[in-house]
Amino acid sequence: MMDLHGIHHVTAVTRNAKRNLQFYTTVLGLRLVKKTVNQDDVTAYHLFYADKLGTPGTDMTFFDWPQTPPDVRGTDSIVNTLFRVSGRAALDYWAGRLESHGVTHQGIESFDGRLRLRFYDPEGQRLTLVDDGGAPFEGEVWDGAGVPVARPDHRDL
DSSP states (O other), rough: OOOOOOOOOOEEESOHHHHHHHHHISOOOOOEEEEEEEETEEEEEEEEEEEETTOOTTTTEEHHHTTHHHHHHHSSSSOOOOOOOOHHHHHHHHHHHHTTOOOOOOEEEEEEEEEEEEOTTTTTEEEEEOTTTHHHHOOOOOOOOOBBBOTOOOOOO
16 A cells, blocks of 8 residues: 655646746746656656755646647636745745745735735746745755755755
8 A cells, every 4th residue: 555645746837948947946946856858748848846855745847838828727727836934934035035036926914824925927827835834844955046944954935
């Protein structure tokens, strides 16, 4: 029997791999773990972002399909991707970081007993930073992005 401990990764589509790479590495500070091709469509890149080690559960990946039309929201689709942060101070930091990169956000707000910060990537994908309430982090913080580490357990902001 196999134990499943959560989501391994989330995959989305980008129409502009260069802009996607800039946003997810420079603005969000994720590590580009791997750039490969889509195994089903070798004309398309497959970009993998994650923590320092590419730990399962920290991955966000993108297929590069320039011909993809703008996002149309509907049923049976992911409507928001959440990234964990540790506390109000982290959300304050991220609000300032997003603003310094020209990324509009919705401001820090409370939802279902947790603080969150909602914003969009350059292609309109909904993203949210949410206070994880101090839950343990099983990955390894990527320390090459200039994002400060918040706690002694090496949690990323």
